[in-house]
Amino acid sequence: SQKIEQNSEALNIQEGKTATLTCNYTNYSPAYLQWYRQDPGRGPVFLLLIRENEKEKRKERLKVTFDTTLKQSLFHITASQPADSATYLCALATDSWGKLQFGAGTQVVVTP
Template identity: 90%
Template structure:
């Protein structure tokens, strides 16, 4: 089965630093990966999608990379703020383009 793993359950960083979250997948490379943010008691919110032929994608302070050799995606938040504190989820399609399967998530805490 296609698995997706987020190795760190929790990550604490100081305000202003860059947070880097890791997502690893098994078996064949997916056509794309997605990253979501989830706040307590709420549904996940879509942040970024990166395709297998894209090495890097940016959106404001967010940057995602996709390394098909390492079978890994990195998610970076630059100049982190306390408001960035949340759980971040990585997702890949189960087969083809759909549906999505999610990792367990990494809980990020940005300390002022």
């Protein structure tokens, strides 16, 4: 069966350090992968998209890599700040255009 796995344990990190989150998937051949941020009680907010033929994407302090051989995406937050504390979700586009499958998310806690 298709599965998307993200670290279920919260990632506690000190301000200024780099947070690295993983998203592993099985039995998918995604055309692209997206990362979202979700704050408590609110809807997810889009951060980055990376296509299957792209290895890396950057946006400000965020970096995403996509390894279709390993079936894994890594999400990095560099120079992390307390405001980066949130849950981060990865989502894969599956067989139907526009239908996204989400991972359960990883909570990031950045302490001053």
